[in-house]
Amino acid sequence: MNPVQKALWFVEGHLQNDLSLESIAAACHVSPYHLTRAFAATMGLSLMRYVRARRLSEAAQRLAAGADDILTIALDYQYGSHEAFTRAFRERFERTPEQVRAQGYLAELSLKD
Missing domain, CATH: 1.10.10.60 (Homeodomain-like)
Structure with missing residues (x-):
């Protein structure tokens, strides 16, 4: 599973929890910088905008x-x-x-x- 898929999976399971870019990146085993760039390139919006x-x-x-x-x-x-x-x-x-x-x-x- 790529980092964006992992992030989506993690976010969906934790919508009511306190989520930060750092906590999501840690769950995906990538840096916040890498996750930010990969997520935006794949989804067309920032990860935290998606979460909101x-x-x-x-x-x-x-x-x-x-x-x-x-x-x-x-x-x-x-x-x-x-x-x-x-x-x-x-x-x-x-x-x-x-x-x-x-x-x-x-x-x-x-x-x-």
Whole structure:
């Protein structure tokens, strides 16, 4: 398995954990520099941008399924506050978490799978 595949596998298994470039690179047995370059060349975006997009996509799925507490979701996906999560969510999806939860479906959202 190449380092990018290892990174994807590791990230998917640890989305709710505190992830850093260094911890992911260590899990892949490569340097952060090498992983950064390889990931961007393969995926077309930075590794940490991918991590943020995946976390927000997972959060959106939970919200559309009717999750009650937005703060809990924010904390589960490593956002320090409701406000930080809402800001990142709105920037990514052009909707607030409350709107997605009320809508109850993910149509028109560009999820990162």
